[in-house]
Amino acid sequence: MATRKxxxxxxxxxxEIACRIMRTAREMGIxxxxxxxxxxxxxxxxxxxxxxxxLGGRDxxxxxxxxxxxxxxxxxxxxxGVHPGYGFLSENAAFARAVTDAGLIxxxxxxxxxxxxxxxxxxxxxxxxxxxxxxPSTDETDAAAANKIGFPVLVKAxxxxxxxxxxxxxxxxxxxxxxxxATREAAxxxxxxxxxxxxxxxxxxxxxxxxxxxxxxxxxxxxERECSIQRRHQKVIEETPSTAIGAATRxxxxxxxxxxxxxxxxRGAGTVxxxxxPAGAFYFLEMNTRLQVEHAITEMTTQTDLVRMQLxxxxxxxxPQTPSARGHAIECRIYAEDPAAGFMPTSGRVLxxxxxxxxxxxxxxxxxxxxxxxxxYDPMLAKIVAWAPDRKQAIARMIGALESFVLLGVTxxxxxxxxxxxxxxxxxxNYSTATLQERFSQWAPEASVVLHTAAAALSALVAAGRADxxxxxxxxxxxxxxxLFADPWKTLGAWRLGGHPANRKSDT
Numbered sequence: 001m002a003t004r005k006x007x008x009x010x011x012x013x014x015x016e017i018a019c020r021i022m023r024t025a026r027e028m029g030i031x032x033x034x035x036x037x038x039x040x041x042x043x044x045x046x047x048x049x050x051x052x053x054x055l056g057g058r059d060x061x062x063x064x065x066x067x068x069x070x071x072x073x074x075x076x077x078x079x080x081g082v083h084p085g086y087g088f089l090s091e092n093a094a095f096a097r098a099v100t101d102a103g104l105i106x107x108x109x110x111x112x113x114x115x116x117x118x119x120x121x122x123x124x125x126x127x128x129x130x131x132x133x134x135x136p137s138t139d140e141t142d143a144a145a146a147n148k149i150g151f152p153v154l155v156k157a158x159x160x161x162x163x164x165x166x167x168x169x170x171x172x173x174x175x176x177x178x179x180x181x182a183t184r185e186a187a188x189x190x191x192x193x194x195x196x197x198x199x200x201x202x203x204x205x206x207x208x209x210x211x212x213x214x215x216x217x218x219x220x221x222x223x224e225r226e227c228s229i230q231r232r233h234q235k236v237i238e239e240t241p242s243t244a245i246g247a248a249t250r251x252x253x254x255x256x257x258x259x260x261x262x263x264x265x266x267r268g269a270g271t272v273x274x275x276x277x278p279a280g281a282f283y284f285l286e287m288n289t290r291l292q293v294e295h296a297i298t299e300m301t302t303q304t305d306l307v308r309m310q311l312x313x314x315x316x317x318x319x320p321q322t323p324s325a326r327g328h329a330i331e332c333r334i335y336a337e338d339p340a341a342g343f344m345p346t347s348g349r350v351l352x353x354x355x356x357x358x359x360x361x362x363x364x365x366x367x368x369x370x371x372x373x374x375x376x377y378d379p380m381l382a383k384i385v386a387w388a389p390d391r392k393q394a395i396a397r398m399i400g401a402l403e404s405f406v407l408l409g410v411t412x413x414x415x416x417x418x419x420x421x422x423x424x425x426x427x428x429x430n431y432s433t434a435t436l437q438e439r440f441s442q443w444a445p446e447a448s449v450v451l452h453t454a455a456a457a458l459s460a461l462v463a464a465g466r467a468d469x470x471x472x473x474x475x476x477x478x479x480x481x482x483x484l485f486a487d488p489w490k491t492l493g494a495w496r497l498g499g500h501p502a503n504r505k506s507d508t
Contacts, residue, residue, distance in 0.1 A: 003316035006030055006081035006105055010074040013085030015366045018045035021083050024307040033077040035070055037063035039374040044366035053077055058376050064088045067095040071102050081105040090290040091118055107314040109267050109289050117287040121158045121196055127284040130263045132256050135283045137198040141179045143172040149199045155179055157186035158194035163233030203432035205244040205276040209257035210298045212309055212319055215267030220322045221254045222298050228433045238294040239330045240301055243429030244276055253282050268313050269306055297329035300387040328394040329387040332417045336379040339416040340444050347375045351408035356401035360387040373410055395421055415445045
């Protein structure tokens with residue numbers, strides 16, 4: 001494959017992942033171009049880039065999902081490459097094709113690979129063709145078909161993921177309604193209402209393998225990530241290595257993931273996801289044709305930069321030798337939500353942030369004091385990662401990081417995460433995708449934790465006011481923040497990735 005070079009990279013995304021990509025691009029001497037909606041005009045990714053282009057609008061459909069606008073911005077800025085990040089257009093084959101047709105380098109797989117794996121029915125057929133184990137499934141959605149594979153079954157969207165267009169059905173009585181509801185949801189979310197039935201494995205483990213391909217049939221994998229701590233099919237905590245599999249199963253799963261990647265002639269970063277049943281058998285679930293939110297834990301254990309690898313393979317570079325992993329890493333996703341109120345989404349202004357530091361602690365975030373959190377986008381605020389030589393130390397380090405992670409103004413799930421990490425199910429490693437529902441459905445913060453958090457938040461506010469009362473207006477902020485202590489879970493923290501360097505913003 002002929003090599004090309006990216007000198008100026010447009011990041012077709014926002015917030016922490018855009019900042020994360022910019023960090024690596026800067027190290028590689030690549031100029032960066034941000035794009036932003038009206039809601040993100042003051043966002044950190046805009047300030048961190050070398051230049052920025054306005055997309056207009058607030059809703060994703062008016063901004064970050066407008067591939068035509070993004071390509072126009074790239075051409076206007078003189079960019080020669082586009083990195084889609086994750087979410088938005090990152091797994092949109094039409095966008096990848098349009099970027100390539102415009103003469104730009106798409107930092108991701110080919111449109112054909114995205115199409116093959118993006119359709120879950122086609123992906124399963126491809127996996128079966130190459131000997132990857134599959135759960136029983138059927139394209140038919142009537143009771144006879146469901147009885148054939150055996151209840152309980154999962155109704156799944158053919159064109160989607162992330163829990164949308166998905167329903168659990170325990171008996172034939174509820175099948176028709178579940179299929180109808182999943183079809184409507186899938187059509188609304190993905191523009192494709194096709195669904196299929198799959199045998200439901202109860203209390204499984206959800207384990208994925210990080211893969212890379214060179215586009216010519218070469219492929220490597222960088223080990224697994226355990227993603228079973230999830231709520232409504234949305235990942236909350238991830239770790240590597242998994243406690244659920246031994247060396248033989250790990251080797252077999254890695255071999256299957258690599259074979260699938262090679263058979264696709266896949267280019268760049270991808271993730272092959274599996275379900276592991278209580279007996280230890282594994283089955284292909286899907287392939288995500290992009291960088292994952294949880295890529296940081298792989299970076300921490302393998303000491304690699306996956307974004308650098310993406311940029312190098314996109315330009316025709318060779319794959320590196322498979323890196324060896326060491327230690328244990330855990331990631332917690334900080335969401336703007338209220339776990340004590342049914343995980344209702346929240347919003348607000350960041351009054352003050354304070355971030356965890358220390359050996360083995362990493363925070364990917366784009367939060368800063370005074371930021372108004374937009375309600376139009378995904379509620380993930382930040383990701384905290386902790387690495388240590390072993391799992392027990394990694395858990396302790398993560399709990400310590402979360403306890404020192406302070407933000408005033410936005411209710412979040414930090415205290416909930418601490419309780420999950422401290423729970424016997426997680427600490428023992430004996431958990432499943434059902435653990436949060438079974439053990440935390442009625443979660444509420446303990447009174448002692450409420451008082452501790454309130455005191456820590458007040459202390460941080462006072463300290464900030466003393467340090468910078470003129471620019472922050474800390475007196476008025478402190479007075480306003482006193483009202484938050486009726487609900488002190490309006491706290492967490494973040495760090496400033498690369499600070500706020502001067503940039504050249506373009507609104508034309």
